[in-house]
Amino acid sequence: MAPQIAPSILSADFARLADEIARIADSADWVHVDVMDNHFVPNLTLGLPVVRALLEHSALPLDCHLMIEDPDRWAPEYAEAGAKSVTIHAEAAKAPIRTLRAIRAAGARAGLGVNPATPVDGFEDILGEIDMLLLMTVEPGFGGQKFLDVVLPKVRRARELIKGRDLPVWLQVDGGVSTETIERCAEAGADVFVAGNAVYGADDPAEAVRRLRGQAEEATAKADW
Numbered sequence: 001m002a003p004q005i006a007p008s009i010l011s012a013d014f015a016r017l018a019d020e021i022a023r024i025a026d027s028a029d030w031v032h033v034d035v036m037d038n039h040f041v042p043n044l045t046l047g048l049p050v051v052r053a054l055l056e057h058s059a060l061p062l063d064c065h066l067m068i069e070d071p072d073r074w075a076p077e078y079a080e081a082g083a084k085s086v087t088i089h090a091e092a093a094k095a096p097i098r099t100l101r102a103i104r105a106a107g108a109r110a111g112l113g114v115n116p117a118t119p120v121d122g123f124e125d126i127l128g129e130i131d132m133l134l135l136m137t138v139e140p141g142f143g144g145q146k147f148l149d150v151v152l153p154k155v156r157r158a159r160e161l162i163k164g165r166d167l168p169v170w171l172q173v174d175g176g177v178s179t180e181t182i183e184r185c186a187e188a189g190a191d192v193f194v195a196g197n198a199v200y201g202a203d204d205p206a207e208a209v210r211r212l213r214g215q216a217e218e219a220t221a222k223a224d225w
């Protein structure tokens, strides 16, 4: 699959979210929406009512990343509301298979996210239940953090597992993805790139997306996976 860019609105102006999404509508593939509940992570952002409002105003599909304590309760509702991708965290879900199936049943792509220190090997047998594996490349909770190089071997490992099973699972990296780090992520096997600060911290967010995409495409073409 060609690399996809998912700007995170965590770094956008929260008072003007619809306008901020419009700025990247012609260059990005997804809008990445970070839902945080101040329990799973030490930050509070937005929830279902705001996502419903954004769905009315976004020309791009929403990729909702639930960093919340009880994703089993909430994830299906995001999918039913119209989010095209909903990711739950492996560290939080109590019934991940049931919840992933409920997301799919509601018509969305089902994502499974893991924190930097969570290994991916334990999830090999459930890869068939998911459409996207999200690997956090910072500790979740805040935008603008430094990319954790230590996660790169896990990106390679995840790509091997996906390839080994011959499944169409997308591999997303999230956190500290920028012009400095995106090539290493693509070389290691990532094909969906979340970028908050690197996009919304730029003077021209659309141009920032195009630049990231160009770098990811070039690195992917050279990659051996």
Ligand SMILES: O=C(CO)[C@H](O)[C@H](O)COP(=O)(O)O
Pocket: 008, 010, 011, 032, 034, 065, 067, 138, 139, 140, 141, 142, 143, 144, 145, 174, 175, 176, 177, 194, 195, 196, 197, 198
């Ligand atoms: O999930 C997240 C934080 O938990 C954000 O999506 C992520 O950090 C993106 O922001 P940036 O590119 O600025 O690191």
